[in-house]
Amino acid sequence: MTRLSQARSESVFKDFKPAYDANHAVVEANRCLYCIEAPCQIACPTKIDIPQFIRRIATDNVKNSAKTILSSNILGMSCARVCPVEVLCVGACVYNEMNQPPIQIGKLQRYATDLALEKGWRFFEAGEDSGRSVGLVGAGPASLAAAHELRRHGHAVTVYDKRDVVGGLNTWGVAPYKLRAEDALAEVDYVLGIGGIDVQLGIEVGDGEFSDLSWADLEAKHDAVFLGFGLGEDSGLDVPGLDLAGVHGAVDFIECFKTGSVDLSWARHAVVIGGGNTAVDAVRELKGLGVAEVSLVYRGTEAGMSGYQHEWKAAKVEGVRASWRSQPLAFLGSERLLSIHCARLGDDKQPTGDTYTIAADLALLAIGQGKLGKIIAGLDGIETKWGRVVVDETGATGRPGWFAGGDCTNGGKEVVNAVAEGKAAAAAIHAYVTRTNATGGA
Amino acid sequence: MATKKPDLTSNTAGIISPNPFWLASAPPTNSGPQIMRAFEAGWGGAVWKTLGQPVQNVSSRFGGLNYNGKRNIGFNNIELITDRPLESNFREIREVKREFPNHALIISLMVETEKEWEDIIARTVDAGADGLELNYGCPHGMCERGMGSAVGQEPEVNKRLTGWAKKYAEKYSPGLPVLVKLTPNVGDIVPNGLAAQAGNADGVSLINTIKSIIGLDIDNFVPVPTVGGKSSNGGYCGAAVKPIALHMVGALARDPRFNIPISGIGGVANWRDAVEFILMGSSSVQVCTEVMLKGYRIVEDMICGLEEYMISHDFQTIDEMVGKAVPQFSNWGDLDLNYEVIAKIDADKCIGCYDCVVACNDGAHQCMFVAEPGADGVVAKRVPIIDESECVGCNLCQIVCPVPDCISMVQVDNGHAPSTWNQHLAGEGQLRYKKGSH
Ligand SMILES: Cc1cc2nc3c(=O)[nH]c(=O)nc-3n(C[C@H](O)[C@H](O)[C@H](O)COP(=O)(O)OP(=O)(O)OC[C@H]3O[C@@H](n4cnc5c(N)ncnc54)[C@H](O)[C@@H]3O)c2cc1C
Ligand SMILES: Cc1cc2nc3c(=O)[nH]c(=O)nc-3n(C[C@H](O)[C@H](O)[C@H](O)COP(=O)(O)O)c2cc1C
Ligand code: SF4
Numbered sequence: 003m004t005r006l007s008q009a010r011s012e013s014v015f016k017d018f019k020p021a022y023d024a025n026h027a028v029v030e031a032n033r034c035l036y037c038i039e040a041p042c043q044i045a046c047p048t049k050i051d052i053p054q055f056i057r058r059i060a061t062d063n064v065k066n067s068a069k070t071i072l073s074s075n076i077l078g079m080s081c082a083r084v085c086p087v088e089v090l091c092v093g094a095c096v097y098n099e100m101n102q103p104p105i106q107i108g109k110l111q112r113y114a115t116d117l118a119l120e121k122g123w124r125f126f127e128a129g130e131d132s133g134r135s136v137g138l139v140g141a142g143p144a145s146l147a148a149a150h151e152l153r154r155h156g157h158a159v160t161v162y163d164k165r166d167v168v169g170g171l172n173t174w175g176v177a178p179y180k181l182r183a184e185d186a187l188a189e190v191d192y193v194l195g196i197g198g199i200d201v202q203l204g205i206e207v208g209d210g211e212f213s214d215l216s217w218a219d220l221e222a223k224h225d226a227v228f229l230g231f232g233l234g235e236d237s238g239l240d241v242p243g244l245d246l247a248g249v250h251g252a253v254d255f256i257e258c259f260k261t262g263s264v265d266l267s268w269a270r271h272a273v274v275i276g277g278g279n280t281a282v283d284a285v286r287e288l289k290g291l292g293v294a295e296v297s298l299v300y301r302g303t304e305a306g307m308s309g310y311q312h313e314w315k316a317a318k319v320e321g322v323r324a325s326w327r328s329q330p331l332a333f334l335g336s337e338r339l340l341s342i343h344c345a346r347l348g349d350d351k352q353p354t355g356d357t358y359t360i361a362a363d364l365a366l367l368a369i370g371q372g373k374l375g376k377i378i379a380g381l382d383g384i385e386t387k388w389g390r391v392v393v394d395e396t397g398a399t400g401r402p403g404w405f406a407g408g409d410c411t412n413g414g415k416e417v418v419n420a421v422a423e424g425k426a427a428a429a430a431i432h433a434y435v436t437r438t439n440a441t442g443g444a
Numbered sequence: 445m446a447t448k449k450p451d452l453t454s455n456t457a458g459i460i461s462p463n464p465f466w467l468a469s470a471p472p473t474n475s476g477p478q479i480m481r482a483f484e485a486g487w488g489g490a491v492w493k494t495l496g497q498p499v500q501n502v503s504s505r506f507g508g509l510n511y512n513g514k515r516n517i518g519f520n521n522i523e524l525i526t527d528r529p530l531e532s533n534f535r536e537i538r539e540v541k542r543e544f545p546n547h548a549l550i551i552s553l554m555v556e557t558e559k560e561w562e563d564i565i566a567r568t569v570d571a572g573a574d575g576l577e578l579n580y581g582c583p584h585g586m587c588e589r590g591m592g593s594a595v596g597q598e599p600e601v602n603k604r605l606t607g608w609a610k611k612y613a614e615k616y617s618p619g620l621p622v623l624v625k626l627t628p629n630v631g632d633i634v635p636n637g638l639a640a641q642a643g644n645a646d647g648v649s650l651i652n653t654i655k656s657i658i659g660l661d662i663d664n665f666v667p668v669p670t671v672g673g674k675s676s677n678g679g680y681c682g683a684a685v686k687p688i689a690l691h692m693v694g695a696l697a698r699d700p701r702f703n704i705p706i707s708g709i710g711g712v713a714n715w716r717d718a719v720e721f722i723l724m725g726s727s728s729v730q731v732c733t734e735v736m737l738k739g740y741r742i743v744e745d746m747i748c749g750l751e752e753y754m755i756s757h758d759f760q761t762i763d764e765m766v767g768k769a770v771p772q773f774s775n776w777g778d779l780d781l782n783y784e785v786i787a788k789i790d791a792d793k794c795i796g797c798y799d800c801v802v803a804c805n806d807g808a809h810q811c812m813f814v815a816e817p818g819a820d821g822v823v824a825k826r827v828p829i830i831d832e833s834e835c836v837g838c839n840l841c842q843i844v845c846p847v848p849d850c851i852s853m854v855q856v857d858n859g860h861a862p863s864t865w866n867q868h869l870a871g872e873g874q875l876r877y878k879k880g881s882h
Contacts, residue, residue, distance in 0.1 A: 025848045032514075036738055054744060061714035063749035 006167070006187065011259035012178035015290050018316070019083075019109060019180075027113040031060035033097075034105050041094035042107055047422040048075035052091060056110055068118035069125045071111055075425075076126075076150045077143055079119055079189045080172050081418045082111035083181045088312045090418070119192050128198050129156030134435040137162065137224035139207045142170020144230035144408025144420035144427075146193050151428030153196045157435060160224070161199060162215065164206035167261060170232060171409075172417055174257040177283045179290065183260050207231075208377045217381055221403075225435045228427055229391055229399075229406035233414050234372035239275070243333025244367075252276070252284045252368035259291065269364045271295045273342055275330055276368030277307035282314050284366050285322040293364065298324040301347055330365075331357065339363055374410055388413070397427030398434075405431050450754035452747065454488065454762045456727040457621040457647030457705045459575040461488035461548035463750075464722065464762050465743055468649075468709050468730035469494050469552035469577060469625070472740070475528070476536025480543055485740035486747055489548030491649070491730060492537065494525035494579045495564060496554040496591070501527050504669045507658035509684065518684035519733045520658040522584050522669060522676050525554055530567070537571040548728075550623065553609070554579040554591050561605070562612045569617040576620065578609050578645075581627040581652025583679045593652070596627035599639035606643025623707060626650040626692075628685075633692040634699050647705040648696065649730065651689045653679025682733035686711030690724055694773045697725025714742070715749025722762065723769040781868070782860035782876045785837035785853040787812075787830055793850040796826025800841035800851060808840045809880040836880040 022030065034056040042052045051070050058067035071078040087093070087108040095104030117123070134157045138145040141163035149159045167173050173186040194201070205214045220227060236251025238244060252274065258264050272293045274284045277300035288296045298317075300307060303326050307314065327347045334341045339362060346356040373389020383401030385392040390413050391399060391406040398405050407423030409415065454464035466489035467473045467482055474493045482490060501523055509518035526533060540549055551573040555564050568576065580596030587594040595601050606624055613620045624640035626633060628651040640648050655677050657667045667675035689710025696702045708726030712718055713734040721729045734742055759765050789800075804812035811834035817823045842851040863873025 023848075038739070038741075054741070057742070058745050058749070061716060061745055061749055063715060063745055063752065065752055066745070066748040069748075 006183055007262045009263045010183065010261065011263045011291060012182055014292075015178040015182070015287075017083075017179060018177075021116065022106075022109050022113045024113075027059055027110060028062070030106055031056045031110055034060065035096060037096060041096060042091035042105070045090045045094040046074075047090075047416075047418045048081070048425070049422075050074040050078065050111075052107055055114060056105065056107070059110055059114060064114055064117055065121075065123050067114040068123055071115055072118065072125060075418070075421055076147055076193055077172070077189060077417065077421045078111060079115035079192070080143070080176075080181055080186055081421065082108050082115055083185075084172070084176045085416060085418050086310050086312075089310060119188055124195060126150070126154055126196055128153045128196050131158075132156040132436070134158065134225045135160070135223070136226045136228060136431055136435065137220050138228040138230060139220070140170060140229070140231040140408070140410075141165075141168045141190075141201060141203070142230055142232050142408060142420060143172055143417045144232075144410075144424035145170075145228060146190065147421040147424035148228050148230065148407065148428040148431070149199045150193050150196055151425050152431060153198050155428075155432045155436075157225075157432070159199045161201045162205040162207050162220075163201070163203050164214075166203045168201055168203060170230075170420075174260050175253060176417070177256075177287060178260060179286070209380070210377060217378065226403045226405065226431045228397075228424070228431060229378065229404070229410055230408045230420070230424060231374055231377070232409040234374045236367055237370045237372055239330060239367060239369065241330055241332050243335070243339070246333050246335050246339040247337055248335070248339035248363055249333050249365045250367070252280050252366040253371060255366050256280075256284065256287065259287070264291070266291050266293055266364070269293045271297075271361045272364040272366070273297055273299055273360065273362040274366045274368050275299050276370075277302050277309055278368060278370070279309045279313065280371075281366075281368035282307075282309035282317055284368050286313075286317045286320055288364070288366075289317075289320045289322060296322050297360070298322060299328045299330065299342070299344060299360075300324060300326055301329045301351055303327060325360070327351075328358075329353070333365060334359070339365055371414065373413065393427075395426075396430035397423060398430055403434060405434075448760065450751055450759060451761050452488075452750065452754075454728045455705075456548075456707050457575070457623060458619070459489070459548050459550060459621050459623075459647075459728075461728065462546060463488035463747055464726075464728040465718065465746055466490055466548065466550070466707065466728050466730045467735060467740075468732035469579065470732040470736070471523070472732065472735045474526070475532075476540045479536075479540050479549070482735075482740045482743075483540075483544045483547045486743040487547070487740065489550065489574075489728065491550040491552050491577050492533070492573075494552040494554045495530060495533055495568070496525045497560075498527050498529060499524040502671045504671050507668045507678065509658055509682075516682060516733075516737055518658070518680060519682035519736070520656050520669075520678040520680045521653070522671075522678040524584075524586055525579070530564075534567055534571040537568070537573065541572040541574075548574050550575040550577050552577040552579045552625065554586065556589075556591055558608050561608045562615075565609060565612040566616050569613070569620060573620070575623060575646075576609065576613060577623045577625050577649055578606060579625050579652070580605070581625050583627060583629050583653055583655040584677055593627040593629050593655075596625075596636060596652070597630055599635045602636060602639040603643040606640050606645050610644040621646040623647045623649050625652055625709075627652045628688060628692055628710075629655050633695050634702065637696040637699070637702050641702060641704050645704060647707060647727075649707040649709055650692055650696075651685070651710045653681045654685055654688065656680030681710065682737075683711045683713050686717060686720075690720060693721060693726055694724045694770065697767055697770045698773050715746040715753065718746055718750060719753050719765070720769075722765045723767070724773070725767040725770050727762070727766050775866075777866040777869075778864050780862040780864055782858065782863050782873075784856050784858050784876065784879075786832050786835040786856055787837070787841050787851050788854045789828060789830065790850050790852070791825065791827045793847050794825075794827045795847055795850075797846065798826070798828060799844045799846065801828045803840045803844045808838050809834060809836050811835045811880065812841060834880050 036053045055067045055070040091107045097104045138161045272288045328344045332343045345353040375386030375389040405427040407427045408420035452463040469491040505523045508516040583593045624645040705727045707728045708721030709730040718729045801812045811831040845851045860876040867873040
């Protein structure tokens with residue numbers, strides 16, 4: 003369905019955390035203390051029964067290990083690779099309390115789920131046809147998790163995505179040293195393997211100028227709707243020079259080199275503006291793509307950055323430098339970017355008056371992504387707040403039959419949160435469509 | 445997907461359980477609430493903690509054997525039988541049977557006189573047991589009182605007591621299965637299994653614990669676990685005893701005179717151990733130590749792991765598996781002495797630790813050598829060299845090698861027809877040239 007270009011720049015990246023072989027997996031699994039009320043499981047947004055799946059690796063019962071994982075989290079393979087385990091399950095492991103290396107839960111999870119995909123082990127079947135239909139907007143982790151769950155209940159499912167590639171940010175956003183696009187797509191195929199998930203690519207839903215399907219038509223076609231459209235474009239800055247060649251949005255740039263190829267042979271000094279996870283990914287990616295000098299320009303401090311410390315440490319090891327308490331005043335050059343004029347900030351994040359200029363022929367803005375709430379803000383009953391779609395704890399919006407989850411509701415968290423929210427919403431949708439009349443829209 | 449789900453139902457001497465996994469008589473089966481939790485977790489059966497005249501236990505009861513940083517590969521205890529009032533036990537047995545009519549509830553018993561046996565059997569039957577297990581095993585404390593292994597070590601006494609128990613079981617509940625739990629603290633298990641059979645037992649369970657001292661407190665010169673500065677021998681169990689238990693189960697299973705069912709016990713920690721016991725002739729398996737260490741929930745992995753094994757090996761029922769490996773458990777004298785394997789190293793996998801070289805030189809037949817330096821005085825790749833003409837095929841190098849599938853034992857065709865020692869003694873067959881014996 004989705005074809006990726008063969009020549010993709012991301013293929014130069016190797017796994018930052020290499021896969022376990024069987025021997026190593028069993029040794030690591032046998033270190034697990036098999037806790038009850040396990041802190042790792044509590045820390046996992048999808049509540050995978052971690053001690054149980056690890057026990058099953060330890061006893062060479064790997065197929066059932068994969069089943070344990072996937073029954074809580076159908077995107078368990080990508081989560082195993084992309085989750086910030088250091089602040090989730092692995093960070094909660096009780097071994098940390100005795101200053102011993104925590105169990106490598108992500109790597110064990112990857113071991114079991116890689117095998118499930120490789121061997122084609124399937125555990126779930128579509129439910130008996132319910133006669134109800136659900137339309138899902140966006141083909142990212144939130145919608146895919148919801149769609150899979152809805153199929154288990156037997157509902158007809160259509161997923162629309164405005165892009166021509168399925169999988170959302172998992173395919174075109176996360177760092178390739180964690181997950182490459184082809185692996186993300188292999189997982190999507192595995193999820194779709196339950197059968198009956200109709201994926202319609204190149205369909206933008208909404209009432210905008212370029213939309214292909216209006217909200218009203220969507221509602222008319224389906225008994226319920228799930229919104230999983232994620233976040234919008236990279237945010238810009240209100241400074242001169244953004245239109246110079248060599249200045250890009252970070253997510254936009256990442257999408258380009260993950261789904262296609264970019265030529266950076268001309269780039270000498272790359273600068274990434276921001277201090278969040280996208281910024282930290284971007285600097286490591288630029289390094290990996292061969293740019294000699296890569297640095298971060300961030301208005302906060304190293305300790306105060308929102309990017310994960312474990313990721314930033316790795317970036318430093320790879321040779322990335324940073325200017326803290328700095329903010330671009332102007333991107334300089336003629337046609338092409340040549341340098342960036344920056345202001346130094348004080349502890350109050352206000353300019354100190356001090357300025358400086360750094361050489362840069364490539365700049366990526368990683369200061370956040372716009373929120374897309376506005377695209378449905380006009381609809382009766384739908385409430386948005388700071389650009390996020392407002393939902394209750396089940397994922398229901400204020401409009402009957404309309405549910406939402408993932409980045410578009412939580413403002414941008416992790417893949418595993420999107421999966422958890424998609425799955426929870428599917429349960430609420432199931433309850434909703436089985437108590438309403440199937441005819442006549444949501 | 446099309447594969448039919450295998451049927452895990454197990455039948456041990458007429459005791460039917462939804463799966464072959466039973467809790468052994470021990471602390472995990474001390475009370476009704478515990479057993480009900482275990483059944484909820486998935487256990488198919490449970491053997492109640494041995495009932496008899498309630499005892500007073502010591503404080504400090506268990507010891508664990510650690511090996512190279514791995515904790516509790518073996519376990520030992522100096523605990524006796526139940527210390528709870530019989531009335532409480534019987535009341536709870538009734539409750540469990542009411543809540544779980546389809547699970548197997550076997551009551552373990554240990555008393556002395558015929559009168560006591562009649563009494564306790566009458567009351568047990570009244571409470572609603574699916575079967576009885578006569579505990580002739582406990583190797584500490586109870587044997588000093590003439591019970592436990594003191595009975596299990598004397599085939600004649602075993603037969604007499606089993607006869608009594610069978611008689612009263614028939615009297616109070618005709619057809620009620622009676623299993624005899626055997627002690628491993630004997631030179632040969634077979635006469636003891638045969639004695640139980642001769643006493644009309646419907647089946648046997650084995651093994652109970654092995655007489656042991658788990659270790660010493662070398663600062664205070666006292667064995668552990670210590671009780672006020674002293675200790676006593678205990679009973680050894682847990683993963684480390686599995687080889688002993690498997691042998692004893694197999695020794696009975698392959699004896700042509702022995703033909704009653706077996707419930708296998710000793711070191712079962714996961715589905716694979718259970719499969720081994722079943723293939724060796726057990727109709728059900730019992731677990732104590734691993735549950736003490738990791739809880740009832742280990743049964744989840746045991747159930748799905750066994751199911752997966754059955755699917756992949758085309759077994760539909762447990763009965764089809766029981767004893768499947770027994771015919772291949774043979775006497776040494778019937779092994780083919782002309783069968784020959786030698787060690788081969790996969791040079792690409794070898795990491796050059798030379799552990800195999802040390803093992804072969806010091807512990808085997810001196811046919812492995814470190815790589816020679818080249819003309820430049822440098823060793824190109826640290827891969828041991830095997831002198832195949834001297835390799836006796838003992839497996840030691842493969843056993844010590846840390847890399848999976850790096851050393852394999854490969855069969856060689858030496859041109860000799862199979863010949864066993866027994867055939868040789870009978871003047872038949874030609875034995876091959878003896879390697880490594882100069
Ligand atoms: C650069 C980057 C790196 C990241 N790295 C990690 C990481 O390492 N680990 C981690 O756990 N998380 C990471 N995340 C976050 C993670 O990717 C998201 O939290 C997750 O993908 C959210 O899933 P979602 O389904 O809500 O949205 P998305 O994955 O964003 O999917 C939304 C989909 O909706 C489509 N869409 C949008 N509007 C419309 C419309 N109107 N009509 C039709 N389709 C529409 C989009 O094309 C997109 O495919 C990263 C995010 C970014 C930006
Ligand atoms: C603490 C402890 C108490 C035990 N008590 C009994 C008992 O009361 N009756 C009995 O028949 N066996 C008793 N056993 C033996 C077990 O039932 C079992 O036969 C033995 O532990 C071997 O199995 P395992 O390796 O799974 O532990 C006890 C074992 C332990 C560790
Ligand atoms: S396990 Fe329980 S009963 Fe035993 S010593 Fe510890 S607290 Fe006491």
